[in-house]
Amino acid sequence: PQDGRLMKLVIVGHVDHGKSTLVGRLLADTDSLPTGKLDFVKNICDQQGKSFEFAFLLDALEEEQEQGITIDTSQIFFKTEKRWYVIIDAPGHKEFLKNMVTGAANAEAALLLIDAHEGVQEQSRRHGYILRLLGMTQVAVVINKMDLVKYDPEVYFRIKSEYTQFLESIGIEVREFIPISAKEGENVAKRSEHMPWYTGPTILERLDQFQEKVSTVEKPFRMPIQDVYKFDQRRIIAGRVESGTAKVGDRVLFSPSNKSTVIKSIETWNADTPAAVEAPHSVGITLAEQLFLERGEIISLEKNAPVVTTTFDANVFWMGQRHLKRGETYKLKLTTQNVDCEVVEFKKAIDASTLETLPDQDFIAKNDVAEVTLRTKRPVAFDLFTEIAETGRFVLVDEYDVCGGGIITHFTPLEEVDR
Numbered sequence: 001p002q003d004g005r006l007m008k009l010v011i012v013g014h015v016d017h018g019k020s021t022l023v024g025r026l027l028a029d030t031d032s033l034p035t036g037k038l039d040f041v042k043n044i045c046d047q048q049g050k051s052f053e054f055a056f057l058l059d060a061l062e063e064e065q066e067q068g069i070t071i072d073t074s075q076i077f078f079k080t081e082k083r084w085y086v087i088i089d090a091p092g093h094k095e096f097l098k099n100m101v102t103g104a105a106n107a108e109a110a111l112l113l114i115d116a117h118e119g120v121q122e123q124s125r126r127h128g129y130i131l132r133l134l135g136m137t138q139v140a141v142v143i144n145k146m147d148l149v150k151y152d153p154e155v156y157f158r159i160k161s162e163y164t165q166f167l168e169s170i171g172i173e174v175r176e177f178i179p180i181s182a183k184e185g186e187n188v189a190k191r192s193e194h195m196p197w198y199t200g201p202t203i204l205e206r207l208d209q210f211q212e213k214v215s216t217v218e219k220p221f222r223m224p225i226q227d228v229y230k231f232d233q234r235r236i237i238a239g240r241v242e243s244g245t246a247k248v249g250d251r252v253l254f255s256p257s258n259k260s261t262v263i264k265s266i267e268t269w270n271a272d273t274p275a276a277v278e279a280p281h282s283v284g285i286t287l288a289e290q291l292f293l294e295r296g297e298i299i300s301l302e303k304n305a306p307v308v309t310t311t312f313d314a315n316v317f318w319m320g321q322r323h324l325k326r327g328e329t330y331k332l333k334l335t336t337q338n339v340d341c342e343v344v345e346f347k348k349a350i351d352a353s354t355l356e357t358l359p360d361q362d363f364i365a366k367n368d369v370a371e372v373t374l375r376t377k378r379p380v381a382f383d384l385f386t387e388i389a390e391t392g393r394f395v396l397v398d399e400y401d402v403c404g405g406g407i408i409t410h411f412t413p414l415e416e417v418d419r
């Protein structure tokens with residue numbers, strides 16, 4: 001897909017609740033598979049004497065990928081009448097949770113699957129929590145495998161009410177639930193005749209109703225420095241504009257160093273020199289004065305700068321084998337900044353699947369969530385997540401592994417931090 005709009009989608013839910021099957025079904029029912037692929041996989045199933053499953057389509061695509069033949073299964077595309085979709089990270093991938101938590105996936109909408117027969121399970125809750133943590137508001141809950149419960153509305157409404165209660169308790173307002181059978185293709189692309197009691201949208205209709213990500217152009221200008229290149233006398237500051245817009249002649253501030261000067265030129269990779277730049281483009285800029293600048297600084301307009309401090313509150317999801325402990329040092333990666341930090345306080349620790357508050361403790365284990373106060377070794381620049389998501393989230397690295405991710409909810413101004 002080259003032109004037109006593209007929406008990034010994640011499909012989450014407990015293992016075996018039907019994520020791969022739904023992906024296969026979506027590809028097949030929207031004619032998004034390579035020609036002949038469906039018959040090919042069906043034939044192989046016949047030859048091997050097993051019955052066809054839609055989830056095999058994903059496996060087949062994955063095998064081809066390993067042989068270097070086709071597409072990247074971490075990016076699966078399909079198309080509706082309205083637009084293209086890309087499913088990021090085929091469910092089941094090792095890095096799935098990590099990509100979600102770190103925001104690498106950066107999805108605009110999510111489908112959360114629950115097996116009608118098994119009901120709400122541990123990961124149904126945990127994934128719901130993570131979506132909340134990531135600030136994901138466009139979520140449809142899909143009750144799958146309705147064929148296994150004979151399309152019984154009572155089962156559907158019972159799960160819907162149980163899960164709605166859970167979502168409300170973590171502050172998500174989801175009104176939309178969709179009963180489907182991914183296997184039989186009921187309410188996916190085609191309205192189900194077995195469920196006349198359901199009058200809401202099918203999966204495809206629901207997807208097409210999701211809003212495209214609100215542009216970050218309207219927000220304050222933020223461009224984290226990725227690199228500084230030197231050519232003869234010239235220095236080009238390279239980075240990606242995460243939000244807002246700036247133009248030649250604007251006075252800009254660098255945070256956390258607090259230096260300032262004026263943009264002399266904007267340069268793009270194809271040698272254009274536009275008068276202005278806006279999110280989400282990667283550009284180089286040159287400055288009116290030679291300043292010593294390094295990777296990690298956030299460039300903003302002088303009159304609307306990010307926060308600079310060492311101490312802030314965050315909601316953190318932890319995935320490390322070793323516990324996240326108070327007083328230990330971790331690497332904080334926030335935009336292109338990379339700085340040592342420690343948890344100075346656990347305000348609240350929660351088991352993300354049961355939502356039980358863990359008793360007063362100064363650590364959390366794998367898959368737990370906590371509200372913590374973090375302190376960095378030197379000041380960092382950021383925004384509150386609710387104001388600018390791109391500069392309001394971070395990941396934590398323990399030794400060499402990304403072990404957690406979080407969003408910034410409050411901060412203590414630098415002059416109020418007691419050392």
Ligand code: GDP
Nearest residue numbers: 015016017018019020021053055145181182183
């Ligand atoms: P995942 O782990 O969430 O990706 O789940 P899969 O898509 O691999 O599905 C797990 C099992 O449930 C497979 O055996 C599927 O055939 C089966 N399954 C998935 N969706 C449905 C459905 O709508 N109805 C029935 N009866 N089985 C399904």
